Amino acid sequence: MTVTADQTDFSDHAHLGDDDLSGVWRRGDQVDAAALKQTAGAFPSGVTVITTVQGIQPVGMTVSSFTTVSIDPPLVLVCVDRRASCLHAFRIGAPMGVNVLGCEQGPLARTFAGRGEDRFDGVEYRAGPHGVPLLEGTSAWLSTHIDRIYDGGDHQILVARVHAVHRDDTPPLLYHSGRMHDWAVAAVASRAEQH
Numbered sequence: 001m002t003v004t005a006d007q008t009d010f011s012d013h014a015h016l017g018d019d020d021l022s023g024v025w026r027r028g029d030q031v032d033a034a035a036l037k038q039t040a041g042a043f044p045s046g047v048t049v050i051t052t053v054q055g056i057q058p059v060g061m062t063v064s065s066f067t068t069v070s071i072d073p074p075l076v077l078v079c080v081d082r083r084a085s086c087l088h089a090f091r092i093g094a095p096m097g098v099n100v101l102g103c104e105q106g107p108l109a110r111t112f113a114g115r116g117e118d119r120f121d122g123v124e125y126r127a128g129p130h131g132v133p134l135l136e137g138t139s140a141w142l143s144t145h146i147d148r149i150y151d152g153g154d155h156q157i158l159v160a161r162v163h164a165v166h167r168d169d170t171p172p173l174l175y176h177s178g179r180m181h182d183w184a185v186a187a188v189a190s191r192a193e194q195h
């Protein structure tokens with residue numbers, strides 16, 4: 001499948017401020033949304049739950065768009081849909097936990113992507129550095145503070161500075177083509193195919 005879009009030249013917009021950019025993004029956006037999602041889904045990732053606190057209330061949301069940006073200074077980013085109801089809790093200066101889910105935590109990923117109910121109800125977690133909720137049984141966690149927020153079209157790009165990290169032996173949950181996969185099961189299946 002090949003899908004093309006009009007080429008967009010951003011070079012003459014370097015002088016524009018953040019507020020002007022959303023207009024610039026709209027140029028040359030003819031790629032079909034479903035085709036883009038399907039194609040981007042070929043790129044596998046892990047699954048995280050980003051967390052913060054609002055007053056004394058824990059807040060959390062499933063996010064697969066986690067990326068390391070820089071080692072020195074230590075920066076990471078996540079992209080959050082502008083329509084996400086908890087986006088306002090992830091503001092500049094707020095502490096943010098990045099919980100890298102383990103291979104058996106698919107149900108947790110669905111809980112933290114679901115609507116309405118208290119997402120932390122029945123979930124085992126503890127307060128980490130700066131009070132960020134850290135979920136039990138994850139592969140790793142990073143404790144951060146949100147440093148900058150950039151316009152990313154229908155998403156916002158949250159760039160956060162990392163203060164503390166922890167890695168466990170639990171294999172990670174994988175996300176590919178819109179589905180979550182158990183790392184161990186995927187590894188066994190791929191080995192079986194090779195023989």
Ligand SMILES: Cc1cc2nc3c(=O)[nH]c(=O)nc-3n(C[C@H](O)[C@H](O)[C@H](O)COP(=O)(O)O)c2cc1C
Nearest residue numbers: 061062063064065079080081084085086112113115
């Ligand atoms: C595996 C998985 C990965 C996701 N990745 C993202 C992501 O990177 N960014 C995002 O904004 N939403 C992502 N979502 C969807 C959000 O978790 C979901 O829309 C959000 O929690 C809805 O929150 P709300 O009901 O409070 O608005 C993902 C969902 C799943 C199941």
